[in-house]
Amino acid sequence: xxxxxxxxxxxxxxxxxxxxxxxxxxxxxxxxxxxxxxxxxxxxxxxxxxxxxxxxxxxxxxxxxxxxxxxxxxxxxxxxxxxxxxxxxxxxxxxxxxxxxxxxxxxxxxxxxxxxxxxxxxxxxxxxxxxxxxxxxxxxxxxxxxxxxxxxxxxxxxxxxxxxxxxxxxxxxxxxxxxxxxxxxxxxxxxxxxxxxxxxxxxxxxxxxxxxxxxxxxxxxxxxxxxxxxxxxxxxxxxxxxxxxxxxx
Amino acid sequence: xxxxxxxxxxxxxxxxxxxxxxxxxxxxxxxxxxxxxxxxxxxxxxxxxxxxxxxxxxxxxxxxxxxxxxxxxxxxxxxxxxxxxxxxxxxxxxxxxxxxxxxxxxxxxxxxxxxxxxxxxxxxxxxxxxxxxxxxxxxxxxxxxxxxxxxxxxxxxxxxxxxxxxxxxxxxxxxxxxxxxxxxxxxxxxxxxxxxxxxxxxxxxxxxxxxxxxxxxxxxxx
Ligand code: HEM
Ligand code: SF4
Ligand code: FES
Numbered sequence: 124x125x126x127x128x129x130x131x132x133x134x135x136x137x138x139x140x141x142x143x144x145x146x147x148x149x150x151x152x153x154x155x156x157x158x159x160x161x162x163x164x165x166x167x168x169x170x171x172x173x174x175x176x177x178x179x180x181x182x183x184x185x186x187x188x189x190x191x192x193x194x195x196x197x198x199x200x201x202x203x204x205x206x207x208x209x210x211x212x213x214x215x216x217x218x219x220x221x222x223x224x225x226x227x228x229x230x231x232x233x234x235x236x237x238x239x240x241x242x243x244x245x246x247x248x249x250x251x252x253x254x255x256x257x258x259x260x261x262x263x264x265x266x267x268x269x270x271x272x273x274x275x276x277x278x279x280x281x282x283x284x285x286x287x288x289x290x291x292x293x294x295x296x297x298x299x300x301x302x303x304x305x306x307x308x309x310x311x312x313x314x315x316x317x318x319x320x321x322x323x324x325x326x327x328x329x330x331x332x333x334x335x336x337x338x339x340x341x342x343x344x345x346x347x348x349x350x351x352x353x354x355x356x357x358x359x360x361x362x363x364x365x366x367x368x369x370x371x372x
Numbered sequence: 373x374x375x376x377x378x379x380x381x382x383x384x385x386x387x388x389x390x391x392x393x394x395x396x397x398x399x400x401x402x403x404x405x406x407x408x409x410x411x412x413x414x415x416x417x418x419x420x421x422x423x424x425x426x427x428x429x430x431x432x433x434x435x436x437x438x439x440x441x442x443x444x445x446x447x448x449x450x451x452x453x454x455x456x457x458x459x460x461x462x463x464x465x466x467x468x469x470x471x472x473x474x475x476x477x478x479x480x481x482x483x484x485x486x487x488x489x490x491x492x493x494x495x496x497x498x499x500x501x502x503x504x505x506x507x508x509x510x511x512x513x514x515x516x517x518x519x520x521x522x523x524x525x526x527x528x529x530x531x532x533x534x535x536x537x538x539x540x541x542x543x544x545x546x547x548x549x550x551x552x553x554x555x556x557x558x559x560x561x562x563x564x565x566x567x568x569x570x571x572x573x574x575x576x577x578x579x580x581x582x583x584x585x586x587x588x589x590x591x592x593x594x
Contacts, residue, residue: 359554
């Protein structure tokens with residue numbers, strides 16, 4: 124396949140960026156999108172040019188490192204991560220626009236790499252449980268009802284990629300934050316911090332400068348892990364409950 | 373406590389949902405009341421007078437009406453201020469646009485903001501037109517039937533009113549369902565029912581309110 128790529132190039136956080144056009148040839152439909160970018164970078168290096176910086180790690184759809192807004196869609200046209208997107212989703216001769224996640228809470232570091240440490244700080248605010256360290260506890264020591272386990276697991280699937288923020292017209296991190304809160308708040312292990320978790324994580328999310336939710340649903344459409352929009356409803360419910368409980372103390 | 377709620381995006385959204393639902397409840401009652409216009413000047417004017425005497429003898433003349441007005445003004449102000457502040461925040465959170473444009477499903481959001489502004493302007497005009505009569509040539513206090521007929525005998529009266537009521541329908545359609553999510557009342561099993569209720573409410577309100585100018589235009593009400 125032969126493709127025209129229009130890629131966002133930006134030297135560093137302070138520089139102005141712009142779209143640059145490149146041609147790549149010899150792309151196999153079986154390549155992943157990232158392998159296609161590797162091919163471009165090898166050529167750029169051969170020509171003594173600066174390779175395009177982009178985030179990646181596991182390349183198997185589980186770590187959440189890869190990003191990219193491809194033709195206006197976070198993670199591209201398929202509902203998966205960019206590393207799991209294959210070139211067969213495109214046609215020979217296509218022009219493909221590649222841009223970084225856009226949100227003021229996710230500033231661009233270089234080219235297609237953005238700083239997602241705002242997510243780390245939201246997790247630090249309450250996305251954990253307090254447990255004694257040591258050997259793993261006996262699996263049956265704390266029974267979890269099956270529907271709760273399923274609910275927790277559905278939300279635990281979030282890999283923290285940030286596609287939800289990139290897709291949201293308000294740059295909101297509601298889907299990410301709600302996935303984490305719902306995951307832990309439904310489990311007995313998460314119960315001791317149930318109120319502080321939601322209050323602190325939502326406060327940190329606001330602190331980071333993410334926008335508010337207008338329930339347009341772009342986040343859930345973009346999410347490679349299928350975190351549902353209703354997850355945000357669940358977070359709202361937990362937040363209202365915690366606000367009532369804490370105000371009574 | 374109140375401070376932390378107001379400072380939070382979720383708190384402001386809760387204020388917006390509660391104030392929106394208060395206005396919605398009022399509008400349902402208001403729409404039903406308006407339909408009395410189809411039963412003649414006697415019944416309509418009598419109903420308008422009754423609005424001032426509700427709650428007597430416990431309440432003094434017009435006390436109940438003023439109570440409702442105060443709650444409504446508070447709701448409009450709370451709703452508009454939180455909408456404004458949240459919208460400002462949303463725009464700041466997403467300053468640079470994508471170069472590659474694609475149609476976004478944010479139609480609802482955009483109509484919520486512009487629709488909201490239209491509704492806000494409409495509320496001001498509506499009060500000056502039919503409550504105080506400030507912008508209403510030949511306004512006669514205590515004769516609401518005649519005043520309504522006058523308003524809808526002008527082309528601009530009809531246009532302003534009908535545009536605003538269409539905006540209201542769209543606003544309620546997304547707003548009612550949104551409020552359910554904001555208040556944590558939505559769920560997967562309840563989603564279809566909530567969306568249906570939102571559609572029915574939006575349709576009934578818009579049709580019910582628009583029936584009045586259409587009635588005047590067609591001569592059914594004169
Ligand atoms: C002063 C004029 C108004 C303005 C500026 C305004 C603006 C807005 C905005 C910007 C939203 C948020 C939209 C979103 O989240 O996508 C909203 C939501 C809403 N509005 Fe209004 N609106 C106005 C009047 C009304 C009226 C008259 C009603 C009564 C039916 C109403 C009911 C609602 C409801 C129920 C919501 C949903 C709240 C939520 O998202 O949780 N609004 N409004
Ligand atoms: S909710 Fe989905 S889109 Fe958002 S960070 Fe988690 S996996 Fe990525
Ligand atoms: S590189 Fe790990 S999810 Fe894509």
